[in-house]
Amino acid sequence: MTLKEIVERARKGAAVPIVERDVERALSALLASEDIWRVIDLSQVPVMALVRVLAALKDTGLLAWDGGRLVLTQRGREFAASLGIGPRLELKCPHCGGRGTFLGPVADIADKFKDIARNRPEAIQDYDQGYVTEETTLHRVAFMWSRGDLKGKELIVLGDDDLVSIAAALTRAPKRVVVLEIDRRLVDFIRDVARGEGLPIEVAQHDLREPLPPDIARGFDAFFCDPTESLRGFMVFAERGIAALKGPGAAGYLGLTHCEASYGKWREIQRFLLEAGAVIAELRDAFHDYVNWPYIDHMRSWPHLPVHRIPGREEIWYRSALIRIEVVDGPHIEERRYEGDIFSDEEAATT
Ligand SMILES: [Fe+2]
Incomplete structure (x- = not known):
C-alpha cells in the first residue's frame, strides 16, 4: 500500500x-x-x-x-x-487558547455581554448561521482594539449572528457601529439591545447579494464579517466589506475555515484580496470557536460521516482563522449583484 x-x-x-x-x-x-x-x-x-x-x-x-x-x-x-507520521500535536498556549490575545479592557464588559447573549436568537440553517462562543466574540473585539481598528473608529459588521456589534459598542470605544443583517430576528434583537443599553449601533435589514446602500459605501475604517464558505459566498461578503472601506489604512476582518475550504480555495481568496488592493496583514488560525448549531444532523456532510454522534453544544470542533486585511491601494472593487444560492459549493459541509 x-x-x-x-x-x-x-x-x-x-x-x-x-x-x-x-x-x-x-x-x-x-x-x-x-x-x-x-x-x-x-x-x-x-x-x-x-x-x-x-x-x-x-x-x-x-x-x-x-x-x-x-x-x-x-x-x-x-x-x-x-511514512514517519506521528500523532498530531496541537500545543495550544494554555493561557489564551492559542489566540495570542488577552482581553484587557474588554474583560470589563464580558459579564454584561454574556448576559445579553443569553437571549439571542438560535442559529438557523436558512442563512448558514452558526455562532461563535461569547469568549470568541470578546477576543475578536480585543484583537480589533489592539490593532487600532476600534477606538474612535467607524465599524461595519456584515451579518452579525455573533453579536460583534454589541460587544464592540459595549466597550464605548468605537465612534459608530453599523450592522447589515438579513435575518429579521437578529435585526430586532440587536436594535432592542442597542435601545435598552443606549449603544450607538445602527441596524439595517439587508441582503448582501445586493450592493451596499449608497450611504454605506466607502464610509468605514473597518469591517467585520464571518462569511459563508462557498467560494462565491465568501466573495460576496469580502466584496461588500472591502467596498465599505474608506481607503488605504482601513482594515477588514474575515473568518475562514479548513473544514469547508481547501488550500486551493484559500489561494483563490487570497488572490482576490490582493487584487482588491488589500494585504493580508495577519492570519490567526483557529481563533474562532463555534458553538454547535441545532441543525447539525441536517447539515450537508452529516450523511457522509463514518459515524453519527451528535456532539455536545460546547464540544468545539468547528473553528476558523481570523484574517485581518488592510487596504494599501484602492480599494479596487466592482460591486456586483448576485442571484440565487450563495451557500453551496462542493466543499460546503455545514450548510
Ligand atoms: Fe498565549
Missing part, C-alpha cells in the same frame, strides 16, 4: 480536491484521537475530502469503525510509522 494508492482511491468520483498531504494529515489526527469530531478538527482537512480519505483507509484495511470510534488497525499504525 502506498500513499498514492490511497489518494487515488479517495479521489475516485470525488468532486473536491484531495492531495497526498491530506492523507498524511488524516493519519496524524487518527493517531491523536479516535473521535470523529476531534479528528475533523485536528486534521485540518476539509470535511467533504476527509470523509473520502477515511473511507479509503477503511477499504484498504488501515482503519476500522468500532462502536462509533475511528480505530487505526495494526496495519494502519504500521503504515503511518513507515
Whole structure:
C-alpha cells in the first residue's frame, strides 16, 4: 500500500480536491484521537475530502469503525510509522487558547455581554448561521482594539449572528457601529439591545447579494464579517466589506475555515484580496470557536460521516482563522449583484 494508492482511491468520483498531504494529515489526527469530531478538527482537512480519505483507509484495511470510534488497525499504525507520521500535536498556549490575545479592557464588559447573549436568537440553517462562543466574540473585539481598528473608529459588521456589534459598542470605544443583517430576528434583537443599553449601533435589514446602500459605501475604517464558505459566498461578503472601506489604512476582518475550504480555495481568496488592493496583514488560525448549531444532523456532510454522534453544544470542533486585511491601494472593487444560492459549493459541509 502506498500513499498514492490511497489518494487515488479517495479521489475516485470525488468532486473536491484531495492531495497526498491530506492523507498524511488524516493519519496524524487518527493517531491523536479516535473521535470523529476531534479528528475533523485536528486534521485540518476539509470535511467533504476527509470523509473520502477515511473511507479509503477503511477499504484498504488501515482503519476500522468500532462502536462509533475511528480505530487505526495494526496495519494502519504500521503504515503511518513507515511514512514517519506521528500523532498530531496541537500545543495550544494554555493561557489564551492559542489566540495570542488577552482581553484587557474588554474583560470589563464580558459579564454584561454574556448576559445579553443569553437571549439571542438560535442559529438557523436558512442563512448558514452558526455562532461563535461569547469568549470568541470578546477576543475578536480585543484583537480589533489592539490593532487600532476600534477606538474612535467607524465599524461595519456584515451579518452579525455573533453579536460583534454589541460587544464592540459595549466597550464605548468605537465612534459608530453599523450592522447589515438579513435575518429579521437578529435585526430586532440587536436594535432592542442597542435601545435598552443606549449603544450607538445602527441596524439595517439587508441582503448582501445586493450592493451596499449608497450611504454605506466607502464610509468605514473597518469591517467585520464571518462569511459563508462557498467560494462565491465568501466573495460576496469580502466584496461588500472591502467596498465599505474608506481607503488605504482601513482594515477588514474575515473568518475562514479548513473544514469547508481547501488550500486551493484559500489561494483563490487570497488572490482576490490582493487584487482588491488589500494585504493580508495577519492570519490567526483557529481563533474562532463555534458553538454547535441545532441543525447539525441536517447539515450537508452529516450523511457522509463514518459515524453519527451528535456532539455536545460546547464540544468545539468547528473553528476558523481570523484574517485581518488592510487596504494599501484602492480599494479596487466592482460591486456586483448576485442571484440565487450563495451557500453551496462542493466543499460546503455545514450548510
Ligand atoms: Fe498565549
